[in-house]
Structures are given as C-alpha cells and as structure tokens.
Amino acid sequence: MRQVKKLFLAAGAAALAIHMTSWAGPAEVDHNRLTAADQFPGQWMAPGRTYGEQRFSPLSRINADNVSELDLTWFADLPVDRGVEASPLMIDGVLYNIEPWNVTVAYDAKTGEELWRFDPQVDREKGRDACCDIVTRGLAAWNGKIIIATLDGRVIAVDAKTGSPVWSVETFDPVWPYTITGAPRVYDGKVVIGNAGAEGAARGYVTAYDVETGEQIWRFYTVPGNPADGFESEAMEMAAKTWTGEWWKRGGGGTVWDSIVYDPELDLVYLGVGNGGPWPLRYRSPAGGDNLFLSSIVALRADTGEYVWHYQTVPGDEWDYTATQSMILADLDIDGRQRKVLMQAPKNGFFYVLDRATGELISAEPYVAMNWALGIDDDGRPIVNPEARYGETPVIVSPGPAGGHNWNPMAYSPQTGLAYFPVTEMYMAYSVNPDFEQTPGQMSQLGISTTGYDLTRKAAAEFAAKYNKTWLTAWDPVAQKESWRVPYPVRGSGGILATAGNLVFQGTVGGTFAAYRADDGEKVWEMPVQQVPIAAPISYEIDGEQYIAVNAGWGGGLAHSTSAKSLGFPLSESPRLLVFKLGGTAELPPVADDGPGLIRPEDTGASAEVIAQGEQLYADYCAACHGEQARGGIKDLRMMSPETHAEFMDIVIGGSRREMGMASFADLISEDDAQAIRAYLVGRANEDWDEIIAE
Secondary structure, rough: OEEEEEEEOOOOOHHEEEOOOOEEEEEEEEOHHHHOOOOOOOOOOOOOOOOOOEEEEEEOOOOOOOOHEEEEEEEOOOOOOOOOOOOOOOOOOOOOEEOOHHOOEEEEEEOOOOOEEEEOOOOOHHHHHHHOOOOEEOOOEOEEEEEEOOOOOEEEEOOOOOOEEEEEOOOOOOOOOOOOOOEEEEEEOEEOOOOOOOOHHHOOEEEEEEEOOOOOOEEEEEOOOOHHHHHHHOHHHHHOOOOOOOHHHHOHHHHHHHHOOEEEEOEEEEEOOOEEEEOOOOHOOOOOOOOOOOOOOEEEEOOOOEEEEEEEEEOOOOOOOOOOOOEEEEEEOOOOEEEEEEEEEOOEEEEEEEEEEOOOOOEEEEEHHHHEEEEEEOOEEEEEEEHHOOOOOOEEOOOOOOOOOOOOOEEEOOOEEEEEEEEOOOOEOEOOOOOOOOOOOOOOOOOOOOOOOHHHHHHHHHHHHHHOOEEEEHHHHHOOEEEEEEEEOOEEEEEHHHHHEEEEEEEOOEEEEEEOOOOOOOOEEEEEOOOOOOOOOEHHHHHEEEEEEEEEEEOOHHHHHHHOOOOOOOOOOOOOOEEEOOOOOOOOOOOOOOOOOOOOOOOOOOOOHHHHHHHHHHHHOHHHHOOOOOOOOOOOHHHOOOHHHHHHHHHHHOOOEHHHOOOOOOOOOOHHHHHHHHEEEEHHHHHHHHHHHHH
C-alpha cells in the first residue's frame, strides 16, 4: 500500500499559491446527488456530468433557435502552452478547472473571478514519460473536496472551499515509466484512477482509494505478472493463459489511461484498457495469444475490484488499438426490448453496443473504413485480416495508431437517440524493428521500425493524401448506422457536448468553436476563438442563465501551423478557458503577428548513413510523442522554426524546455545522436515541404 500523506495548509505553503474569496459553499457532491444528477440540471459535477458519462446537458435556454446570440462572457488565459484536454466541473456556482502540470484553479462561474489556485509542483522530468503531452482530462469532486490526479502519479484531495491540500497518495510502481493523464472518477466514497505508460510497456492497473483518507481499498491489474510470483487474482491466472513467453519482462502494456465508468444500479465499474507494449505481438507474446486484458472493456465489482466480465475488442493487438475511448451507459430499446447498454467507438473502427450487465455483444459495425479486420464472427470476435499482421516488410493498415476515434470525448443525446464523436480515416505503414531491445523504466522503443520504410513511403503518403479525412459523425447505436456527418476542412477536432436545446458543440483545429443542430447536423453558430478547443465542453446554469464552457489549447506551438492560417483563423500562443452565454460581451485580445511563418530548413549536409541513424533514433525516442515519421504528434517537428533549429541541442540535451514538458534526453542519447535526429528531421521537412505548405 502506498504511503498516504496528510497535508495541511501551513505545511503545504510551498506548493500552494492561493487567492481566496468567499462564496456560498463548497462542492457538496455525494453518491445520492450524483445518482440523481438530472435533478440538478444546472450543475456539472463529474467529468461526463453523470455517472453514465453521456455528456448531455438537460438545459435548453440556449437552443438551435437562439444560439446565434451566443457570445463570450469571460475567459482566462492559461500560462503554459501545452495541450488542454480537461472538461471543467461546475458545482454550486464555482467552476473548477485544471491546467497543464495539474495546476487546479477555482473561479466564480458567473464572473470568472479567480478564487484560489493550487500548484501540486509536478516533477517536470515526468514530461518525458508523457507520450502525448503533459495533459490531464479533468477533476473529480466529493464531499467538499476536489480530487486531482497528477502526471507524476499522485492522487491529491484539496478543500473545495480554499484549495488547501487534505491528503496525497503515491500511486506508481517506480519500475515502469507511468504517468497519469486521465481524470479520476469518484463513486460511493471511492476514488478510482488508472495510469498511462503502455508506450513504455508499463504493466497496467487501476486502484481505488478511500476519498476521505486516501487509503487504498483495492487494486486490479489489467495484464498478468510473473507467474513465479503468484497471481494477484483468479482473473490474472485466467489472463496468463492467453500470453506466451516471458511477457512480464516486457511489461505488457494494457494501461487504463482514460475512460472509467460507474453504474450505480449494477454496482459495477467499467475499465477501458489500452494497447499492448511493445506494439508487435512477437516481442511481448512470441507464440501469439489473445493477451488479456489488452484492448478490452472490463467490468469489476465496485466495492472489491473483483473481476465480473470482459469483452476484448482486439485480441492480440499490435496496432495500438486501445479500448480506452469514451464509454457511455444508456438504456436503449433494441428489438422491442429495453437493454442496459454500454456504448463505445474505440480506435479500431467498430462501434460497439454491449449488455453492460453481462458483457454480451449486442452489435458492432464499422463507423470508418478499415482493413485490419474483415468483420465480427458469431462469437463476437473480430475476423483479423491476416495481411494486417506485419513483419519487417511495411504493411499499410487502417485505422492508423491514432485510431478512427481517439480520446476526444463522445456524447449521447437521449432526445435524438444519437451518439456524437469525431472520426478520422487514416492509414499507417507498420513494420517490426528487428533490432528491438527494451529497457524497463524507459519511455521509448515501441518495437516498430522505420527500417525499409522508404520502399513504401511514397505509396503510403500518396494513399494517405487521397483517402485520409476527418468528420463529426452522428451515429445511431440501435440501427448501427450513421445519421449525418459534418466534414472538417482540416485534420483533427475536439470533444463533444450535446444539449436539450437540440445542439451539439465542438471545437476544431481550424481555431473555431461551433454548434450544430443535433437532429440533422446543420451548423447554426460558429466563432473564431484564437485557439483549438479539443476538450469536451460543459454547460451549466446560474441565476436563470445558461453557460457553455470549454478549454481551448492544442499545445506544442500550433500557432505556427499553416493549417489554421490557411483558413484565415489567427491563433494565440496562450491556451484559454472560454465561457459563453447569450448576449455575452467579452472580447478576446488581438493576436500578435508571429512573424513570417514557416521557413524551409537548410540541408545539414549529413550523410545518408547519419540520416538513417537519426531515423531509427527518432523512432526509438521521439515517435511516441511526435508521431511516426515525424508527422504530427504534440508538435510536428518538420515545422520547427529557425530559432528552434538553432536551440535544438539545448532543448534535447540541455533540457531548456523542461517547463514545457520536454526534459533532457542526455541520459539516453549522445550529442552525436541528437545531431543525427536533427539531420533526419531536416530531411523529412524538405522531403515533405510541398505537403506541409499545402496543409
């Protein structure tokens, strides 16, 4: 059991910067109030508003007929230019938000006045372990406390009235490169949290803590450990039969880095389990096997963490097809019968409807083009396309590792009966790194390779350019078909909010925030907001006025990207919390001119051998954050400015951007290695320059 620290304001002053203003009362959230959340429609008390996480607001004062009058009423600049993926909470007139590095802030939800600010002083070195930026996806609230899960592995309870810390507990096994990016969930006096780190092959687990004391109640591992040490549960003994070789030396992956949902009726908690680590099956389980519970939805007894059932979306995953995406609970009329269901649109491209009491597959249909699977068999298993199993020769597979739908939250409207989520149709060339070696505790080396990629790079790029596309979909989970879609002019999009005003809200990489009619997808409102609202919005009500709030911030210097500029949307360097209401009068400050934009880098003159070395080093140490073949990720490194090129060694070796999440790699690579990586990136930029400019 991890050590619990009782913290008091006087003792924790070094980690705390507080400005306090009185208001009516603390966040009084308990099991009864969350179970009856629809009786408090003006509140947003949990990450998805209710236990079922439908992200549907019953409020309708803002509706499809008057949304054209929606405008900004207040905003708050966030101090760190990194990704902002959290949905705030709004409880009893106070809006609670969480920034990069898990800095947590309370605002007067009506005026935007800052009430308090708590900085947990997260270890900046953990930024290197965060495969997908130093993000967090939200907070939890319970009995006058706000619950924070930090990137460096702590769960902290702070007083909702003052922001002063109450208790803190360490959650990590230090052997593996864990981080926490998901929002904690609280139910019936328990805080439940998973972790991230499968890209470093960390062994996944989920832990429940007492919300009043921080004491551990139960822990459930999602992949088995070393059989010689004994198994923690019968579930792990069962799972071990689906693994081969000495998988525990690789870790296995299977981290629960995002979606966790609780059903108070069945008293079950559902886990969305992530991908295998390393990615290629041959390295973690050389004789094959399903590798439970990778890429699975797992149901546990809420009180004890005891295994109840599972459904595996991708047996023997090796494409990074996580099942960590939004899980939504609903009651649906299917074939004349009322069913208690769990819905999910995970990375693999199928939309699933499961019986949430038993795990029975009710239906699964593709929501996006795919070639990794040929369908679902009579036993509910995907029929894997054997041509998608890759070796050293690259194979183009769809969806790519970002998935048909990633973390951006899905919403469901009981009014329309439709689920709303962003979709990406994309293609990726996978191949095995034949020289793969992995060091426990190191966030690197997925086990895939760019070796030989030149043979298919041009074909893959041309294929992707022709077929890659993104859109917002409205999906009928009963009929298992798309009801409508809205294509995006540029790649990427934000999470979803649906409301009783027949509205769906979403942000896009174009730098706008928009509203669509929930029944037919007609765009009825849009506003340039100088940043990218990739988080899911929330809605709340105070004194008879309805508000919409959203965090906007892609992170990684998106303001220098050509994607939004090509559409005429200027972007700010600062992420922001944006709050809207009908007749709002606030105005964003003008965006400063950020110079000449992209400049093509000069050739380094490096040899082909050095560039090839840099290519493999990039795959080993950089791809997890910055994208395969340097295409995208936290920041597209093909788009580095001349200033960044000049500072490259200070950044990679010296750690000059540690505060931004980019810690030094001096303990892993040499200066010559870093120069080889830069030579590769310059070559990639010049090779793709026409494509970059066209984005």
